[in-house]
Amino acid sequence: xxxxxxxxxxKAIGSTSxxxxxxxxxxxxxxxxxxxxxxxxxxxxxxKLEDITSCDVLVFALPMYMGxxxxxxxxxxxxxxxxxxxxxxxxxxxxxVNNGHYEGVQNExxxxxxxxxxHRAHLKWGQGIGIGTGIMIAEAKDVPMGHGLKKNxxxxxxxxxxxxxxxxxxxxxxxxxxxxxFALLQGANHDWTKQGKAHGLRKKDLTIAP
Amino acid sequence: xxxIIHDLNQSEADRLFGHHPDDAILIGKDQEIHQCVGCFxxxxxxxxxxxxxxxxxxxxxRMAQSDxxxxxxxxxxxxxxxxxxxxxxxxxxxxxxxxxxREGETHQKDRYKNHVNLSVRFYGEDITLPExxxxxxxxxxxxVDLHAQSHxxxxxxxxxxMEAQRQ
Numbered sequence: 001x002x003x004x005x006x007x008x009x010x011k012a013i014g015s016t017s018x019x020x021x022x023x024x025x026x027x028x029x030x031x032x033x034x035x036x037x038x039x040x041x042x043x044x045x046x047x048k049l050e051d052i053t054s055c056d057v058l059v060f061a062l063p064m065y066m067g068x069x070x071x072x073x074x075x076x077x078x079x080x081x082x083x084x085x086x087x088x089x090x091x092x093x094x095x096x097v098n099n100g101h102y103e104g105v106q107n108e109x110x111x112x113x114x115x116x117x118x119h120r121a122h123l124k125w126g127q128g129i130g131i132g133t134g135i136m137i138a139e140a141k142d143v144p145m146g147h148g149l150k151k152n153x154x155x156x157x158x159x160x161x162x163x164x165x166x167x168x169x170x171x172x173x174x175x176x177x178x179x180x181x182f183a184l185l186q187g188a189n190h191d192w193t194k195q196g197k198a199h200g201l202r203k204k205d206l207t208i209a210p
Numbered sequence: 211x212x213x214i215i216h217d218l219n220q221s222e223a224d225r226l227f228g229h230h231p232d233d234a235i236l237i238g239k240d241q242e243i244h245q246c247v248g249c250f251x252x253x254x255x256x257x258x259x260x261x262x263x264x265x266x267x268x269x270x271x272r273m274a275q276s277d278x279x280x281x282x283x284x285x286x287x288x289x290x291x292x293x294x295x296x297x298x299x300x301x302x303x304x305x306x307x308x309x310x311x312r313e314g315e316t317h318q319k320d321r322y323k324n325h326v327n328l329s330v331r332f333y334g335e336d337i338t339l340p341e342x343x344x345x346x347x348x349x350x351x352x353x354v355d356l357h358a359q360s361h362x363x364x365x366x367x368x369x370x371x372m373e374a375q376r377q
Contacts, residue, residue: 010247042245042292063248067351068289071296072245077287101309101316109288109351112344116287119338132316185309185316192307195254207306209322210258210271 002033003164004055008062008073012040016098016138017061020131023145023153024059024096027161042075049083057092057126057164063134064099064110077117084121092167093118094126094160098134102181104174105130111172128172129160133184136177151178211235211275213326215298216282217291222369226282226376235272239293241265243300252303258321260303270303274322278329279358282372285332285365288344304356313354325359328352331376333366 005025009015025034037051044052052058062073069077084091095114097107107130118125131137137149146154156173163170177184196206212234216223223238242264251261252270260267273279283294290298305318330349337345346363353361366372 010245015248065246065248066295066298066301067348067355068295068298069287070245071292071299074286074289074292074295078292103315106315106351109344109348112340112347113287113289116338116341116344119340120287181311181316189308192254195250196257196307199255201254201257206253206257207308207319207321208257209274210268 001057001165002035002055003028004035004037004052004058006052006058006060007036007038007040008060008070008076010040010070010072012038015063016134017063017096019138019141020096020098020134021059021061022141023150023157024061024161026145027157029165032165039073039076042072044076044079049080052080053084053089053091055091057094057167058123059094059096059164060114061096061098062110062114064097064107064130067106067109069110069113077121081117081121084123089121089123092124092126092164092169094164095128096131096160097128098131098137100133100135102132102176102184104132104176106132107174108172124167125169126167127160127163127170129156130172130174132175133177133188136184136188149178152176212278212280213237213272213276214280214282215294217284217293218282218369226369226373235276237297243293243296245296246299246302250302250307253305253307257306258303260300262300266297266300269297269300270305270321273301273304273326273356274324276326277324278327279356281328281330283330283332285334285337285341285345288341289348298352301356312357315354317355317357320357325357328356328358328361330361330363331366331372332363333368333372335367337365 009017111128140149215237284291310319349363
């Protein structure tokens with residue numbers, strides 16, 4: 001089976017979507033043909049269009065931007081929709097959506113948009129998985145699956161992979177981080193101050209209203 | 211002030227906004243925009259201002275000067291068209307980096323004191339029921355995320371229908 005792993009982050013290097021796809025790749029049996037495709041800009045070349053449309057399964061990994069799909073990816077989905085509807089394609093679509101907030105369920109509308117695109121492109125919808133605090137999971141890329149920040153991710157990811165390999169459709173899954181929200185947000189807020197300091201800014205500078 | 215963000219071509223915009231009030235600012239496809247790359251520079255390097263040097267560097271400030279934001283967009287998969295979504299993606303500097311809890315969920319703290327009234331008008335001849343349902347939830351999400359005072363969403367088959375109801 002040919003599986004297209006599509007990184008839909010605008011970041012070409014070091015994105016959370018890249019890490020989440022790597023985690024998925026590690027769980028896929030080696031006898032499948034895996035194709036990694038990056039969609040980081042608002043236009044797809046012919047080679048990428050052909051790569052994507054030649055797959056049996058597509059897994060889109062993308063960040064949630066303001067409750068929806070990042071704009072550059074929308075351009076490409078329109079392009080793909082046109083290409084895919086020119087002739088029938090037997091492709092099942094899955095989506096891994098992450099956000100910088102705590103709650104995985106905040107990705108619900110973005111996953112719904114991906115599902116709506118699937119129908120417009122005359123493809124079969126498989127399943128979506130919405131992951132909260134994606135950036136922290138990405139920073140813990142060396143932590144083994146099922147441990148630490150990835151403790152809550154292991155079971156949903158395993159279910160997701162099983163459905164993907166069977167090309168089955170199922171309800172969407174939502175994952176919150178392992179740690180309590182209060183503690184995690186306190187840590188994240190502290191980290192923003194630290195990042196500001198690295199640029200010579202004080203905490204109150206980060207809150208100015210120009 | 212009212213901010214109108216739309217994806218119409220010039221003749222459609224002229225038709226729809228021909229008599230718009232003097233205190234309304236139009237944001238349309240004639241302005242140069244690049245995609246947000248999620249660098250967070252608008253939070254930790256140049257707080258409140260996007261690092262990308264195009265017409266949208268100060269979009270957060272422009273939003274802060276508004277009491278109403280009207281969005282007019284083709285309904286695409288239950289969300290905004292690429293241009294309108296690009297504008298929304300670039301509104302990250304409107305927020306602070308720091309987290310808060312709003313409506314039971316994590317969002318960013320307000321950088322500004324204003325709370326806009328958000329109205330979204332989607333158009334499209336063949337918007338499906340699932341797309342409508344997605345669009346309604348999406349606008350509700352935007353309302354909470356932008357800490358809007360109110361939010362409304364409406365659907366139109368075409369601009370003629372919108373024009374008739376908007377007046």
